Amino acid sequence: MAHNQETVWEKEGLTAEEYQMIVARLGRKPNYTELGMFGVMWSEHCSYKNSKLILKKFPTEGKRVLQGPGENAGIIDIGDNQAISFKIESHNHPSAIEPYQGAATGVGGIIRDIFTMGARPIASLNSLRFGNLNNNHVKYLFKEVVAGIAGYGNSIGIPTVGGEVNFAAAYQGNPLVNAMSVGLMEHDDIATGTASGKGNPVMVVGAATGRDGIQGASFASDELTDESAEDRPAVQVGDPFMEKLLLEASLELIKSGVLVGIQDMGAAGLISSSSEMAGRGGAGIEMEMSKVPCREEGMTPYEMLLSESQERMLVVPRKGKEKLVEKIFAKYGLHAAVIGKVTADGMIRVLHDGEIIAEVPAKALADDAPVYQRDSSRPAYLTEIEKLDINKLIEANPAAKNYNQVLLKLLASANIASKKWVYEQYDQQVQNNTLVLPGSDAAVLRIKGKNKGLALTTDCNGRYCYLNPKVGGRIAVAEAARNIVCSGGEPLAITDGLNFGNPMDPEVFWQFEEAAQGISEACLELETPVTGGNVSFYNESPDGAIYPTPIIGMVGLIRDLQDVTTHDFKDAGDQIILLGETKEELGGTEYLKEILGEEKGSIPEINLKYEKRVQQTCLTAIRKGFVKSAHDCSEGGLAVALAESTFRKELGIKINLPDSDISKVAELFGETQSRIIITTEKENLDNIQNIACKNEIAMTVLGTVIPEKLFIIDGLIKLDLEEMKKQWQNAIPAEMES
Amino acid sequence: MKFAVITFPGSNCDQDIFQVTNSVYNIETDMLWHNTKQDLSKYDCIFLPGGFSYGDYLRSGAIARFAPMMGEVVNYAEAGGLVVGICNGFQILLEAGLLAGAMKVNNSLKFICKTVELEIVNAETPFTNQTKKAEILRIPVAHQEGNYFIDKKGLAELKKNNQIVLRYKDEIENPNGSIDNIAGITNKAGNVFGLMPHPERAAEEILGNVDGKKIFDSIINFLQSRGGKIGA
Numbered sequence: 001m002a003h004n005q006e007t008v009w010e011k012e013g014l015t016a017e018e019y020q021m022i023v024a025r026l027g028r029k030p031n032y033t034e035l036g037m038f039g040v041m042w043s044e045h046c047s048y049k050n051s052k053l054i055l056k057k058f059p060t061e062g063k064r065v066l067q068g069p070g071e072n073a074g075i076i077d078i079g080d081n082q083a084i085s086f087k088i089e090s091h092n093h094p095s096a097i098e099p100y101q102g103a104a105t106g107v108g109g110i111i112r113d114i115f116t117m118g119a120r121p122i123a124s125l126n127s128l129r130f131g132n133l134n135n136n137h138v139k140y141l142f143k144e145v146v147a148g149i150a151g152y153g154n155s156i157g158i159p160t161v162g163g164e165v166n167f168a169a170a171y172q173g174n175p176l177v178n179a180m181s182v183g184l185m186e187h188d189d190i191a192t193g194t195a196s197g198k199g200n201p202v203m204v205v206g207a208a209t210g211r212d213g214i215q216g217a218s219f220a221s222d223e224l225t226d227e228s229a230e231d232r233p234a235v236q237v238g239d240p241f242m243e244k245l246l247l248e249a250s251l252e253l254i255k256s257g258v259l260v261g262i263q264d265m266g267a268a269g270l271i272s273s274s275s276e277m278a279g280r281g282g283a284g285i286e287m288e289m290s291k292v293p294c295r296e297e298g299m300t301p302y303e304m305l306l307s308e309s310q311e312r313m314l315v316v317p318r319k320g321k322e323k324l325v326e327k328i329f330a331k332y333g334l335h336a337a338v339i340g341k342v343t344a345d346g347m348i349r350v351l352h353d354g355e356i357i358a359e360v361p362a363k364a365l366a367d368d369a370p371v372y373q374r375d376s377s378r379p380a381y382l383t384e385i386e387k388l389d390i391n392k393l394i395e396a397n398p399a400a401k402n403y404n405q406v407l408l409k410l411l412a413s414a415n416i417a418s419k420k421w422v423y424e425q426y427d428q429q430v431q432n433n434t435l436v437l438p439g440s441d442a443a444v445l446r447i448k449g450k451n452k453g454l455a456l457t458t459d460c461n462g463r464y465c466y467l468n469p470k471v472g473g474r475i476a477v478a479e480a481a482r483n484i485v486c487s488g489g490e491p492l493a494i495t496d497g498l499n500f501g502n503p504m505d506p507e508v509f510w511q512f513e514e515a516a517q518g519i520s521e522a523c524l525e526l527e528t529p530v531t532g533g534n535v536s537f538y539n540e541s542p543d544g545a546i547y548p549t550p551i552i553g554m555v556g557l558i559r560d561l562q563d564v565t566t567h568d569f570k571d572a573g574d575q576i577i578l579l580g581e582t583k584e585e586l587g588g589t590e591y592l593k594e595i596l597g598e599e600k601g602s603i604p605e606i607n608l609k610y611e612k613r614v615q616q617t618c619l620t621a622i623r624k625g626f627v628k629s630a631h632d633c634s635e636g637g638l639a640v641a642l643a644e645s646t647f648r649k650e651l652g653i654k655i656n657l658p659d660s661d662i663s664k665v666a667e668l669f670g671e672t673q674s675r676i677i678i679t680t681e682k683e684n685l686d687n688i689q690n691i692a693c694k695n696e697i698a699m700t701v702l703g704t705v706i707p708e709k710l711f712i713i714d715g716l717i718k719l720d721l722e723e724m725k726k727q728w729q730n731a732i733p734a735e736m737e738s
Numbered sequence: 739m740k741f742a743v744i745t746f747p748g749s750n751c752d753q754d755i756f757q758v759t760n761s762v763y764n765i766e767t768d769m770l771w772h773n774t775k776q777d778l779s780k781y782d783c784i785f786l787p788g789g790f791s792y793g794d795y796l797r798s799g800a801i802a803r804f805a806p807m808m809g810e811v812v813n814y815a816e817a818g819g820l821v822v823g824i825c826n827g828f829q830i831l832l833e834a835g836l837l838a839g840a841m842k843v844n845n846s847l848k849f850i851c852k853t854v855e856l857e858i859v860n861a862e863t864p865f866t867n868q869t870k871k872a873e874i875l876r877i878p879v880a881h882q883e884g885n886y887f888i889d890k891k892g893l894a895e896l897k898k899n900n901q902i903v904l905r906y907k908d909e910i911e912n913p914n915g916s917i918d919n920i921a922g923i924t925n926k927a928g929n930v931f932g933l934m935p936h937p938e939r940a941a942e943e944i945l946g947n948v949d950g951k952k953i954f955d956s957i958i959n960f961l962q963s964r965g966g967k968i969g970a
Contacts (some may be wrong), residue, residue, distance in 0.1 A: 424850055429880065430788075
């Protein structure tokens, strides 16, 4: 070979050791095509080689789990022979380079994972992170990412019902775009990505194959550099119209009952779908590349195998049912081509015009990637940031105690301000199931024909995870569950989008281990198993790694639609109650960032057992009909949570804070966990007190909802509600439309 | 009484209309696929649903108007049958020439989804007879190309014939910049209705808004009082 051997495997993103493993596994040197196949299949994106050992520790079992990690998406039982399939996935690097298409295809990809399982997608959520909004490039990314999500999600007719957007300098060069899809199905329709049964046909259905997205999976497994823009061809282009047709055709095909298996052709396209399907079924697949429908002339087998052209599926029907598959897809004007067959020898055999061009054991590609235990060490920065003396900082800054101004400033900060500018661009209602629109603690959907519903949310505070990944991981799960409970739902299970920097950096790997540990602990305590998710490493720009950001997507069940609860105050005269208690906890808060310019300190602690009791108190009170509004107390603390609850109905409040030893700043803006604000009619105060007592949690009556548009907290804050609302509502539009 | 909903590839509100006419109103409703040709005269009302027919590539509704089924819809409309086009359906009716005017991209250039206040301009139509003139309905919109436009002469014609049925209450409520705040119009004969808002999204108590039912109530009332379909 004329090539320099070193560049051959490096070009495929493999190390010298990995190349030797491949040679040993095959008993010979791989050829060019085979090496390309290993390159993508052994990338972090496909193989999870750096994360597998950690992911194994997640609790993944529970009485409702019908399908845990390892398939296209997890599935949980919601009773009545119905099930929910859901998953979150990242599309960070494509979105950094080509934000509209990157975000759009992120949405398209995760939706395919859901209908591949046999579920009809009924809701989308997304969790986004950008640099600080006062930067023009960040504005461009933000605008295009939102437009991309809207462009794809709206066209395909799946409502985008919730999610979160957060801004911090750490994401400046590497935004995060995580998309979550949720689908509804009957138990009998569960499909899997399995190829088995010697002689069964293997078919490519959906769009034709082009040259887009070649090596996208390898691209995703590398750091972003100033030259990354040159990798734009590695970003795929989405066609939501094609996907809508593929969705309808695939669900019709699954219903027909002729399928053995079906799998989305996502990352690493044909090669990953075929080797994973064969791997799961303990079978082999033989494919003739000249039969793959292509949309470009002269594509090489290598390109056809690795193309990440969107809106395609690999399906294995039972032998003799090829015509039926073709008929179903023809109705929607889509290709359905037999490209090969299932074999019994466990090999992925690729032919081109009858000649064998690659022959590799399916298991070697899909299951035998090396697994690494990376070095890990506690980051040096932690020692430094813990030293922060917050009281000294507050005393030195007169503005820090001007509570009126502090509250107005927090309400107008990008992280707390209304995200209406974002969600108004999403169709939130198509399919006619959305009972609680974006803007409350969790989105709520009804299940048609039943008196039950779903509560859906995503959550993660990246700054917390940066300052203390383990506690940050616990809080991410706890807060997601709190959001579900506040909406009247029972938390069922999670999917996780784990976004981190370069795992070869021991400090990054430590963050990963710690965050995963925290998530596991919270999932065990709150009984919400992990049913799947996605790991995204290498989220780095020349300025360094992102904040560790393990995004939790959670699904909850609302067993009776009477329980649906929103965060806004309903009627004057209602009593405002705080469940849980406030501590002197200002480290890592929005207050500290926005008012004092520091992203440091010890983050709030969390006692998971106490958290669970607070949630039980809230849910029990809701189910008994005592609660008129419920809102999680999180970023910005008590004052912000109260403010957010007043805006919809423009009802004021009068609060008398109880005597306590903690500072007024912490009382108002501290972010102590395990706190929920609820309102109730006066006559139910005792009932709620009894429930709180039984659960051994603190409960405080804070004050009253008043008809005047005034926001009064003791002698500390007195503001005009309309002024507050204006600040909160206008902040993001003003920034984006300036 | 029997309704039909035409589904184009890329339609995505077809099932929502079905849900309302079939489950809320108990009216037998057939879902008809775009590429068949069939006589529609047995139906009392035809709906063209919202969505992105044929991906809305080229221009929204521009490809759908060539669907085989659209020829049947034109025949049906010309015979006097009731046709309702919602959102993308409105766009298709414009492209097919069943309604006057054209649709531009929203002034904001962005997709917008929110509930808006609509003023009933003409309450004497088959689609609004259960409302009162100047009554305000709150109904969601969800579109990127809802900026209705018609030239001066055309606008004068619409006004003269009372073809403007719905307006956004004022400039502030107008989500797209449409001329004269127009949200919905009929043809001159008054049997074809196009509107950008989605009444099918506001027709169930559980969803928190039933203002859209007044549109469906009106259609049913009209058909019942006529003892069936008009024209054909």
